[in-house]
Amino acid sequence: MSGHPWLVCGVAGLQLSPEERALLQALQPGGVILFTRNLQSPAQAQDLVASLRELPGSPYVAVDLEGGRVNRLRALIGELPSPQELSRYGEEAARALGEACGAACAALGINVDLAPVVDVAGEASFLAEEGRCWGHSVADVARLAGAFLSGLESFGVAGCLKHFPGLGSGAVDSHRELPLLGDEVKLQREAFGQLASPERAVMVAHALAPALGEAVAPASLSRKIVSLVPGEVGLIMADDVEMGALAAWGSLEERAAAALVAGCHQVLLCNALEARQAVADYVDFWAEKDPALAAALERASFRVSRFARGTVSPVSWAEAQERAAEVRMRWGKA
Template sequence: MTSPHQLLWTGFRGLDAPEVALPFKPGGLVLFARNLDPDPEAGPARCRALIDGLQARFGADLPLAVALDQEGGPVSRLRPWVGATPPLRQVWTRGGAEACAAWGRLWGEGLHLLGFNVDFAPVVDLWDGHPEAGIGDRAASADPAEVASAAGAFLHGLESTGVRGCLKHFPGLGGTTLDSHLGLPALEEAARVDRNAAAFIPLAHADRLVMVAHLRTPASAPLPASLHRGSVVENPWGIQGRFLPDDLEMGGCADWTWDDRVRLSLEAGHQWLLVCQTPEGWTACAEAAGRLPESLYRVPLQAARAMRRNLVPAAPFDARAWQAWLGRLQTTAGEA
């Protein structure tokens, strides 16, 4: 049986493939600013060489899922290369669905050139005016229907390029006042949870990536929704998807041991285990996964591998195509 380590979508250290040290073979990789050379001339080609090298090393039998968070605005891993870009709220407010689709397509085209096949975007949380909670203008609107329209258009543009999107942060962080990177936010009113979740309903389907938040709700307490089966595959809104928890190193789930985080994630119905920040974290997650009985990881592993088989391969890196794309993106940003 294939190793449960292939359930991990892991971060890593290093900017070049030979220096990347992982004590296991993951199923997916997540890149951060620490993995990207900030030099706008050398950085893009170096990023592509890094991804190609890791695909050759870990994805020879089955392509790796390779992701990053590229929303635009405050969450833009490509900022050193592309400059400032508008957040989703600004794009939606000024240009509506057409502009959201155009930005999704732009980001997808650039990510595809770099070798990425997944973008952890768009945000489907509701805007609530609480920037200290970590969402702010990353959310398009306070209205669920408008958020669904904005995020749906962004997804349509993004996925037209062969790059998968990911709905986040289900069932919605709107109305929270604590950043889940730091601790476990909570919503006390079921009606607020229902309103947040309404934005996801038109967008989710069985083959769509859905990232679940570390968020305590009346239904999930004392667990975060991310570790609660009744908030994931058995959620009351009937939302389906390829579920994955938000980063399992975040403060929102730090009160649980690694064995519990991993076990509860799979019991909840997640197909992936997202662990991104430190060697200690991804090693502990991998070790906990290795202690699981096969009965717990067999089905999610089959599902994760099925998704990997359908990832769209990237063509060889083309520096001229990158420069042409960069010019279009910067022109669009200047007009936003």
């Protein structure tokens, strides 16, 4: 296996330094995820994305662009209404948001959007409090998140269903603590099954789901839970292993290896840039000694090689801005 297709990592700034370029050329990650620290202007972002896509292994370039609170392109396209705000207007509004996100990503060369949230909002859901959920029922979430995906994918941008098996009953933010999911998750996970397809990824949450038969390990590190991800999806990724929810689960290196053995095809390492090489080296080392990890890497390499390999639509930045402005004008955030 060449490189580290199982790794999705962040980068430091607005352009690659010679040292970082050399590191990425050696690592050959399967994907690179961008944040606000990486995105200053359309021209700068296009140049950075082009330099990333040209790296050995041709990693995909991803961003979190949900609308509302989670909008890494805010400095470029402005505010966007949240899924919660748009849910009252139905599928037309949801598709329009997906089109705005797809156009913005395509215009920059970004080919994966880590959206939509497919978590069904519960009464105490931290995600619902942030306006990130599309509804309070499986039917509403599947319908509206599906419309968002239709808009996004119309520009050749792949989507990611998150956060399996569903954080809707989680009362605490997994960035800081480990959520405990209630019995509702047995029903809520059905939204993922309704939206699963080979062109889409699924992101697995760091959360405990005893109702699904796993009372010890977080979902992202549990073979039991990862095995429940619908088989039709193109790729399974673990959420950022730096999150506080995994504080009791060893080092970053150990968490990454555990997620891969559990059945995830990729692992996010977003901000601990100094750990990129160490995490890769650790997984390489143990893959030579652990047949289960070696087999997991082979599966990951195959899945990543087939994901997000299409070409995004040719879109001008002016069109992307127009679509974002139209969503704001018609449905809020004007």
